[in-house]
Amino acid sequence: MATDILMPALSPTMEEGTLAKWLVKEGDTVTSGQILAEIETDKATMEFEAVDEGTIAKILVPEGTAGVKVNTPIAVLAEDGESAADAVQSAAAPAAAAPAPVAAVAAAPAEAPAAPVSKASADWPEGTPMKTMTVREALREAMAEEMRADENVYLMGEEVAEYQGAYKISQGLLDEFGEKRVIDTPITEYGFTGIAVGAAMGGLRPIVEFMTFNFAMQAVDHIINSAAKTLYMSGGQMGCPIVFRGPNGAAARVGAQHSQDYAAWYAMIPGLKVVMPYSAADAKGLLKTAIRDPNPVVFLENEIMYGRSFEVPDLEDFTIPFGKARIWREGTDVTLVSFGIGMSHTLEAAEKLAAEGIAAEVIDLRTLRPLDYDTVLASVMKTNRCVTVEEGWPVGAIGNHLSAVIMERAFDYLDAPVINVTGKDVPMPYAANLEKLALATSDDVVAAAKSVCYR
Amino acid sequence: MATRKTPETAAVDGANVSKDDLLKYYREMLLIRRFEEKAGQLYGMGLIGGFCHLYIGQEAVVVGLEAAAKEGDKRVTSYRDHGHMLACGMDPKGVMAELTGREGGYSRGKGGSMHMFSKEKHFYGGHGIVGAQVPIGAGLAFSDKYKGNDNVTFAYFGDGAANQGQVYETYNMAELWSLPVVFVIENNQYAMGTSVKRSTKSTTLFGRGVAFGIPGEQVDGMDVLAVKAAGEKAVAHCRAGNGPYILEMMTYRYRGHSMSDPAKYRTREEVQKIREERDAIEHVRELLISGGHATEDDLKAIDKEIKATVSDAAEFSKESPEPALSELWTDIYA
Numbered sequence: 001m002a003t004d005i006l007m008p009a010l011s012p013t014m015e016e017g018t019l020a021k022w023l024v025k026e027g028d029t030v031t032s033g034q035i036l037a038e039i040e041t042d043k044a045t046m047e048f049e050a051v052d053e054g055t056i057a058k059i060l061v062p063e064g065t066a067g068v069k070v071n072t073p074i075a076v077l078a079e080d081g082e083s084a085a086d087a088v089q090s091a092a093a094p095a096a097a098a099p100a101p102v103a104a105v106a107a108a109p110a111e112a113p114a115a116p117v118s119k120a121s122a123d124w125p126e127g128t129p130m131k132t133m134t135v136r137e138a139l140r141e142a143m144a145e146e147m148r149a150d151e152n153v154y155l156m157g158e159e160v161a162e163y164q165g166a167y168k169i170s171q172g173l174l175d176e177f178g179e180k181r182v183i184d185t186p187i188t189e190y191g192f193t194g195i196a197v198g199a200a201m202g203g204l205r206p207i208v209e210f211m212t213f214n215f216a217m218q219a220v221d222h223i224i225n226s227a228a229k230t231l232y233m234s235g236g237q238m239g240c241p242i243v244f245r246g247p248n249g250a251a252a253r254v255g256a257q258h259s260q261d262y263a264a265w266y267a268m269i270p271g272l273k274v275v276m277p278y279s280a281a282d283a284k285g286l287l288k289t290a291i292r293d294p295n296p297v298v299f300l301e302n303e304i305m306y307g308r309s310f311e312v313p314d315l316e317d318f319t320i321p322f323g324k325a326r327i328w329r330e331g332t333d334v335t336l337v338s339f340g341i342g343m344s345h346t347l348e349a350a351e352k353l354a355a356e357g358i359a360a361e362v363i364d365l366r367t368l369r370p371l372d373y374d375t376v377l378a379s380v381m382k383t384n385r386c387v388t389v390e391e392g393w394p395v396g397a398i399g400n401h402l403s404a405v406i407m408e409r410a411f412d413y414l415d416a417p418v419i420n421v422t423g424k425d426v427p428m429p430y431a432a433n434l435e436k437l438a439l440a441t442s443d444d445v446v447a448a449a450k451s452v453c454y455r
Numbered sequence: 456m457a458t459r460k461t462p463e464t465a466a467v468d469g470a471n472v473s474k475d476d477l478l479k480y481y482r483e484m485l486l487i488r489r490f491e492e493k494a495g496q497l498y499g500m501g502l503i504g505g506f507c508h509l510y511i512g513q514e515a516v517v518v519g520l521e522a523a524a525k526e527g528d529k530r531v532t533s534y535r536d537h538g539h540m541l542a543c544g545m546d547p548k549g550v551m552a553e554l555t556g557r558e559g560g561y562s563r564g565k566g567g568s569m570h571m572f573s574k575e576k577h578f579y580g581g582h583g584i585v586g587a588q589v590p591i592g593a594g595l596a597f598s599d600k601y602k603g604n605d606n607v608t609f610a611y612f613g614d615g616a617a618n619q620g621q622v623y624e625t626y627n628m629a630e631l632w633s634l635p636v637v638f639v640i641e642n643n644q645y646a647m648g649t650s651v652k653r654s655t656k657s658t659t660l661f662g663r664g665v666a667f668g669i670p671g672e673q674v675d676g677m678d679v680l681a682v683k684a685a686g687e688k689a690v691a692h693c694r695a696g697n698g699p700y701i702l703e704m705m706t707y708r709y710r711g712h713s714m715s716d717p718a719k720y721r722t723r724e725e726v727q728k729i730r731e732e733r734d735a736i737e738h739v740r741e742l743l744i745s746g747g748h749a750t751e752d753d754l755k756a757i758d759k760e761i762k763a764t765v766s767d768a769a770e771f772s773k774e775s776p777e778p779a780l781s782e783l784w785t786d787i788y789a
Contacts, residue, residue, distance in 0.1 A: 152601075154601070180601070185628065186624075186627060186628065186631070188624040188627065188628070190590070190620065190621045190624055191590050191621050191624025191625050191627070191628055192590075192624070192628065193590070194587060194589070194590025194591050194593070194594060194621060194625065195590045195591075195593050195594040195597055195625065195628060196594060197590075197591055197594055198531070198579070198590060198591035198592060198593060198594020198595045198596075198597065198598070199594040199595070199597045199598045199601070200594070201579055201591065201594070201595060201598075202529070202579075202594060202595040202597070202598025202599065203598055203602070204597075204598045204601055221584055221587060222587065222590070222591075225582075225583070225584050225587065226582070226584075226587055226591060230572075230580070231786050231787070231788070231789055232565055232786045232787055233562055233565060233566040233570035233572075233580075233581070234561075234562050234566060234570070234571070234572035234580070234786075235560070235561065235562035235563035235564075235565050235566065235786060236563075236785065236786035236789075237561075237562070237572050237573070237574055238572045238574060238579070238580075239789040241789075270787050271787055271788070273788075294788075294789035295788050295789055
């Protein structure tokens with residue numbers, strides 16, 4: 001019986017990849033463990049090994065093909081004694097009944113729609129040429145541009161240099177800037193974060209990459225006690241210009257210790273600035289601002305967002321100021337406030353609501369500290385209803401804080417209580433169905449929005 | 456460990472120290488001691504609040520190491536920081552006024568005893584989390600290496616902090632990247648109330664550097680000349696680009712861990728014995744007198760001068776106004 005060789009999922013968030021190179025050809029006999037092909041994911045080029053023995057009867061996807069979805073048959077493997085033609089025939093049928101694709105279950109929502117840029121968010125002049133790029137490329141460009149501009153900016157973290165970044169954010173930076181400025185650290189978050197804070201006090205402008213913000217828990221003392229408080233404790237003498245960045249929140253199927261959203265944690269701390277971008281344009285413009293900022297900045301990215309593409313202004317020096325929310329969509333019936341990956345559920349929800357005749361106004365906070373209260377309040381005063389959306393836990397959430405502020409400053413404008421859509425109050429489960437249940441979804445947002453509209 | 460030279464053998468020139476230098480060390484150590492005694496007094500009067508950790512007994516460590524430093528060298532330490540600040544030349548008035556939480560303090564009253572800084576004197580705090588100043592010190596050294604100068608950083612920490620994991624994370628990276636940092640373990644034998652013997656099986660703290668390839672040595676931290684000599688060796692090692700160096704200063708604090716510590720974990724006799732036999736200031740005093748470099752009257756004059764300096768600092772710290780209420784909201788962001 002012949003079997004199909006399927007495009008493998010090589011990372012928790014991989015949905016498709018490029019079949020970079022075949023290392024076998026039709027008619028070759030292969031053994032289990034033999035390397036069949038090189039596959040390029042959004043993060044790295046990986047070797048792909050044979051599981052079963054047999055003969056390559058047919059190569060279905062030629063090398064150099066990009067965008068091959070996970071679980072697509074890429075070759076047919078014939079058993080010993082089976083002819084190639086038989087094999088191709090026999091493999092065709094079972095391919096359809098392939099087991100449920102694991103990666104697809106955990107897959108992120110579809111590509112963000114080429115977002116309708118509101119005329120209200122004038123982050124760049126009208127008529128600016130745009131280019132399409134991923135959040136990953138945007139972050140990389142931001143760092144490279146700022147490193148070119150300022151000799152004192154350097155990057156340190158685990159696997160940022162020779163490995164080219166665990167998530168490829170720093171790809172190419174070692175080549176351009178050398179090992180003095182792109183520094184691989186040992187796996188020792190508390191230590192290297194303290195060293196970076198000291199370097200910032202000594203006059204440099206470090207960018208610290210955490211492989212994930214979950215690991216920054218080991219370093220949280222230096223982020224808060226050493227970086228955030230020093231300017232105040234020194235009566236304004238000694239600041240700490242530093243950026244702490246890396247993926248935050250849930251990726252896909254990585255379990256409780258790798259899936260936490262720290263937005264509300266860091267947003268609580270005076271002395272820190274906290275950024276959580278959604279689009280690639282914001283990722284680039286805000287990261288450049290963060291690197292230039294004289295204060296410690298916590299810059300929360302998201303692994304699922306790294307591969308998403310957006311339009312980014314093609315400008316030589318493009319920055320976005322902190323403390324300025326972006327209105328992605330104007331509406332009159334309900335205000336939806338979110339940030340980071342929460343925005344993708346929120347924009348999706350706004351589409352669904354529009355189909356039901358509810359015009360939602362969608363606000364992306366972009367920075368959580370400073371927070372653009374005015375934009376939120378002005379919107380709530382217009383729509384009289386508000387739903388907040390975030391991935392983090394419901395107790396002490398950003399949405400809780402916004403609810404309180406709205407109550408204090410716009411109580412008389414409210415026609416319904418503010419609802420906070422959040423992740424569920426549980427550690428992140430591993431099972432695909434439970435994980436899905438634990439996260440906020442666009443349907444949760446739709447339900448909350450309808451509820452505050454009494455629909 | 457370098458042993459204390461007796462006054463007879465410690466010919467001032469033989470120890471590579473001039474009469475003027477010796478007088479300088481005497482003056483600086485005495486300033487720290489009198490300052491700390493005054494701080495203790497002001498604490499008792501309720502003028503200083505919160506935590507206040509006195510440096511009395513350990514004066515030779517910072518004075519000896521400052522004698523080995525040059526302009527541009529950096530220093531960072533823990534919350535027992537008054538001595539370090541005075542030794543690197545910070546103004547006693549500004550330090551005392553910070554202790555009383557006044558506008559004239561180095562942090563304009565917003566830092567307190569544990570959190571003072573001086574960019575001008577390259578003093579980077581004043582850190583309240585035990586051990587956190589160690590990677591910060593390595594980071595300061597990192598910045599000097601990055602900029603390509605030959606300055607070094609003194610990262611001071613106690614025997615208690617020597618058990619913190621981040622110290623060893625820092626050792627690893629400091630040696631890996633050849634950072635010009637002198638790790639100064641001020642082994643005063645007690646981490647608050649827990650003696651070194653009760654908190655670790657391997658009590659030779661500098662020896663832990665061996666695992667990381669960092670050289671080091673134990674030094675009589677009650678002998679300012681021994682401290683200076685060891686400091687010069689360590690600094691030369693760092694400036695030459697050879698990476699970090701560890702100095703374990705065997706010292707002793709006469710007072711409790713903080714003002715509220717009754718120090719029941721050691722006997723009165725133990726403290727008394729060290730005061731009588733190993734006191735750092737008394738040692739230099741003997742060198743000066745027995746070497747014929749100063750008379751009792753000369754030293755009395757110095758005492759008087761120091762007392763006046765400390766008394767002025769105390770006056771200033773009482774007269775300086777409390778910070779304006781608007782200060783609550785400043786210096787949060789640059």
